[in-house]
Amino acid sequence: xxxxxxxxxxxxxxxxxxxxxxxxxxxxxxxxxxxxxxxxxxxxxxxxxxxxxxxx
Amino acid sequence: xxxxxxxxxxxxxxxxxxxxxxxxxxxxxxxxxxxxxxxxxxxxxxxxxxxxxxxxxxxxxxxxxxxxxxxxxxxxxxxxxxxxxxxxxxxxxxxxxxxxxxxxxxxxxxxxxxxxxxxxxxxxxxxxxxxxxxxxxxxxxxxxxxxxxxxxxxxxxxxxxxxxxxxxxxxxxxxxxxxxxxxxxxxxxxxxxxxxxxxxxxxxxxxxxxxxxxxxxxxxxxxxxxxxxxxxxxxxxxxxxxxxxxxxxxxxxxxxxxxxxxxxxxxxxxxxxxxxxxxxxxxxxxxxxxxxxxxxxxxxxxxxxxxxxxxxxxxxxxxxxxxxxxxxxxxxxxxxxxxxxxxxxxxxxxxxxxxxxxxxxxxxxxxxxxxxxxxxxxxxxxxxxxxxxxxxxxxxxxxxxxxxxxxxxxxxxxxxxxxxxxxxxxxxxxxxxxxxxxxxxxxxxxxxxxxxxxxxxxxxxxxxxxxxxxxxxxxxxxxxxxxxxxxxxxxxxxxxxxxxxxxxxxxxxxxxxxxxxxxxxxxxxxxxxxxxxxxxxxxxxxxxxxxxxxxxxxxxxxxxxxxxxxxxxxxxxxxxxxxxxxxxxxxxxxxxxxxxxxxxxxxxxxxxxxxxxxxxxxxxxxxxxxxxxxxxxxxxxxxxxxxxxxxxxxxxxxxxxxxxxxxxxxxxxxxxxxxxxxxxxxxxxxxxxxxxxxxxxxxxxxxxxxxxxxxxxxxxxxxxxxxxxxxxx
Numbered sequence: 001x002x003x004x005x006x007x008x009x010x011x012x013x014x015x016x017x018x019x020x021x022x023x024x025x026x027x028x029x030x031x032x033x034x035x036x037x038x039x040x041x042x043x044x045x046x047x048x049x050x051x052x053x054x055x056x
Numbered sequence: 057x058x059x060x061x062x063x064x065x066x067x068x069x070x071x072x073x074x075x076x077x078x079x080x081x082x083x084x085x086x087x088x089x090x091x092x093x094x095x096x097x098x099x100x101x102x103x104x105x106x107x108x109x110x111x112x113x114x115x116x117x118x119x120x121x122x123x124x125x126x127x128x129x130x131x132x133x134x135x136x137x138x139x140x141x142x143x144x145x146x147x148x149x150x151x152x153x154x155x156x157x158x159x160x161x162x163x164x165x166x167x168x169x170x171x172x173x174x175x176x177x178x179x180x181x182x183x184x185x186x187x188x189x190x191x192x193x194x195x196x197x198x199x200x201x202x203x204x205x206x207x208x209x210x211x212x213x214x215x216x217x218x219x220x221x222x223x224x225x226x227x228x229x230x231x232x233x234x235x236x237x238x239x240x241x242x243x244x245x246x247x248x249x250x251x252x253x254x255x256x257x258x259x260x261x262x263x264x265x266x267x268x269x270x271x272x273x274x275x276x277x278x279x280x281x282x283x284x285x286x287x288x289x290x291x292x293x294x295x296x297x298x299x300x301x302x303x304x305x306x307x308x309x310x311x312x313x314x315x316x317x318x319x320x321x322x323x324x325x326x327x328x329x330x331x332x333x334x335x336x337x338x339x340x341x342x343x344x345x346x347x348x349x350x351x352x353x354x355x356x357x358x359x360x361x362x363x364x365x366x367x368x369x370x371x372x373x374x375x376x377x378x379x380x381x382x383x384x385x386x387x388x389x390x391x392x393x394x395x396x397x398x399x400x401x402x403x404x405x406x407x408x409x410x411x412x413x414x415x416x417x418x419x420x421x422x423x424x425x426x427x428x429x430x431x432x433x434x435x436x437x438x439x440x441x442x443x444x445x446x447x448x449x450x451x452x453x454x455x456x457x458x459x460x461x462x463x464x465x466x467x468x469x470x471x472x473x474x475x476x477x478x479x480x481x482x483x484x485x486x487x488x489x490x491x492x493x494x495x496x497x498x499x500x501x502x503x504x505x506x507x508x509x510x511x512x513x514x515x516x517x518x519x520x521x522x523x524x525x526x527x528x529x530x531x532x533x534x535x536x537x538x539x540x541x542x543x544x545x546x547x548x549x550x551x552x553x554x555x556x557x558x559x560x561x562x563x564x565x566x567x568x569x570x571x572x573x574x575x576x577x578x579x580x581x582x583x584x585x586x587x588x589x590x591x592x593x594x595x596x597x598x599x600x601x602x603x604x605x606x607x608x609x610x611x612x613x614x615x616x617x618x619x620x621x622x623x624x625x626x627x628x629x630x631x632x633x634x635x636x637x638x639x640x641x642x643x644x645x646x647x648x649x650x651x652x653x654x655x656x657x658x659x660x661x662x663x664x665x666x667x668x669x670x671x672x673x674x675x676x677x678x679x680x681x682x683x684x685x686x687x688x689x690x691x692x693x694x695x696x697x698x699x700x701x702x703x704x705x706x707x708x709x710x711x712x713x714x715x716x717x718x719x720x721x722x723x724x725x726x727x728x729x730x731x732x733x734x735x736x737x738x739x740x741x742x743x744x745x746x747x748x749x750x751x752x753x754x755x756x757x758x759x760x761x762x763x764x765x766x767x768x769x770x771x772x773x774x775x776x777x778x779x780x781x782x783x784x785x
Contacts, residue, residue: 001192004192004195008199011172011175012172012199012203015168015171015172015175015203018168019164019165019168022164022168023161023164026157026160026161026164031157031160032109032111033108033109033110033111033112034111035110035111036090036108036109036110036111039086039087039090039110040087040090042087043087043090043091
């Protein structure tokens with residue numbers, strides 16, 4: 001049963017990582033346009049790569 | 057005179073040296089449009105961001121500050137084949153978006169916590185029947201507590217807040233039993249874990265929150281979407297006014313950027329976007345959107361004009377006044393305020409259900425505890441059993457019963473062209489058994505049509521339409537549209553207040569007043585519709601008359617018949633004159649009508665019907681209808697309605713047909729039926745589960761299975777609201 005010492009924290013970390021990823025995706029606006037995102041995935045050619053404003 | 061467009065009101069700074077504007081775009085519906093627009097706009101130099109939001113039909117644009125005029129984007133989109141309008145987020149929509157995000161975050165937290173707690177609970181459940189050591193079980197329970205307690209504290213906020221609000225107002229709502237259930241379940245589980253007990257209910261509590269948050273989020277998301285559509289429609293109307301920025305220079309600016317004291321120019325054929333007083337010019341104005349009266353009013357210096365009035369013949373200069381200065385508006389505002397105050401707070405079905413439900417459940421739990429103590433059980437065991445009763449009866453299915461139906465029904469209504477302004481409109485609409493229609497703009501269309509086009513030779517009608525293109529007069533615009541004219545007659549001259557004339561192949565052609573065309577004899581001799589505006593058309597010596605009036609909505613008669621078939625009482629209350637109302641009532645077969653009704657009279661009539669126990673649905677568009685829209689049990693407005701009315705109405709319908717009124721009634725009746733059914737399903741499940749809980753044999757496994765089972769059953773039942781409603785007529 002010593003294996004629990006590794007497995008339980010591992011499971012909790014994985015769950016925590018999943019939650020963190022979800023919150024990040026929510027914050028970065030990935031749920032703002034669900035219809036558009038569905039289409040973007042199958043668009044033939046990507047729109048022009050856009051300049052990302054440089055953060056200083 | 058120089059005219060420029062000014063969009064600076066909508067532009068905002070987005071970080072260093074970057075400007076941002078949001079545009080609402082018409083006609084974006086697929087990936088092709090999205091790519092085309094994004095590529096087309098990104099190709100403009102100095103544009104740093106062009107992103108389409110397909111859900112909300114909007115484009116977000118950013119560019120290097122000071123390099124570009126936003127008007128250029130609109131022109132570029134026009135070249136690409138899309139109509140775009142600058143768009144401003146209303147505070148109401150911003151609140152809905154923030155709320156929707158918060159619920160999604162809560163849902164995420166609750167769902168992840170549920171998954172992890174389940175991962176720990178299942179070994180405990182299976183371990184209880186095999187060889188799990190009590191120390192291991194305690195360890196797993198503590199881990200569950202570690203996850204579930206903070207997660208519930210965060211994700212439970214929407215329920216706890218709402219329950220607290222209700223309790224501090226000395227009422228209850230659905231969230232009160234939910235909050236009590238969750239808090240007791242968690243508290244009892246902690247105590248049990250401290251005492252090394254076999255059962256803990258962390259999984260049940262957090263799963264309950266997850267299911268309920270699904271319902272809340274769906275409901276909120278639908279509301280957010282409706283707001284976005286309504287916001288776009290407001291932007292597409294492009295409410296602008298020609299404001300004088302210099303003695304001889306005007307700029308087309310959004311209404312939001314106009315202040316009292318500014319002077320605006322109102323040209324023929326334009327709809328006034330502000331309230332004010334005429335300071336120069338003479339014209340006829342159509343105030344039907346304000347008063348319901350279809351006869352034109354003569355406006356000269358000193359005449360008050362209201363937002364929504366259509367200018368017919370001459371050009372006017374209007375000084376903008378603060379809304380309260382205008383006398384008619386002040387009267388309507390006062391009536392509206394009174395009506396809104398008197399509006400009895402409608403008790404939602406969910407709250408009515410929980411008001412009955414909560415005392416029964418809490419009493420059952422208490423009796424269970426006392427019963428077990430009397431029967432000789434220890435206080436500890438009795439309380440554990442009592443809490444188990446609360447957990448098993450926690451209104452999980454009850455909390456989903458109404459929001460899921462509401463989401464699906466509002467989606468179905470949305471497809472048939474009806475937008476919901478208020479959350480409980482579906483329930484109230486389903487109860488409506490008497491409909492009051494306004495006439496002008498509601499039963500009739502807001503635009504004019506030619507009624508005798510069939511009596512005129514097709515080539516003459518075409519020519520009249522082409523000539524009409526050269527005039528700004530609304531009647532001429534109606535003739536041009538009816539004739540489907542595309543190419544204007546070259547060299548046409550408009551004579552203000554008279555008509556248009558041109559010379560074609562050496563023949564003089566004229567369209568305008570009968571006297572202008574020399575057709576007085578024709579007018580005086582004919583039996584004419586008293587409601588119609590008469591215009592004459594002459595080509596050389598040939599003379600014709602055209603009769604132009606507001607037509608009934610194309611399906612008005614069928615809709616009235618459909619309402620009658622549903623046993624709904626119908627009447628017309630109109631501010632228009634008696635002959636006009638009488639004619640419309642006669643054509644539609646509505647025996648009960650009143651003409652020349654003031655806003656106060658309309659309210660009085662609604663009150664009278666209320667006294668008799670009728671649930672009134674008011675359908676109206678004019679500003680004079682706004683107070684009665686607020687006074688009625690439930691109300692609807694067409695999208696062409698005055699601002700005030702649209703904001704007051706519970707539902708707004710789009711397009712030319714009247715059919716959405718019946719479709720909405722049908723959809724809401726069906727939805728209410730399903731809501732009731734769902735409530736009975738939830739109660740039926742409780743009736744089965746509660747005896748098990750009282751007998752004290754409930755394990756966390758049974759609680760979890762029962763909870764998810766009933767929730768899924770209710771959700772599946774709600775999906776039935778999607779089935780297409782039967783044809784309305």
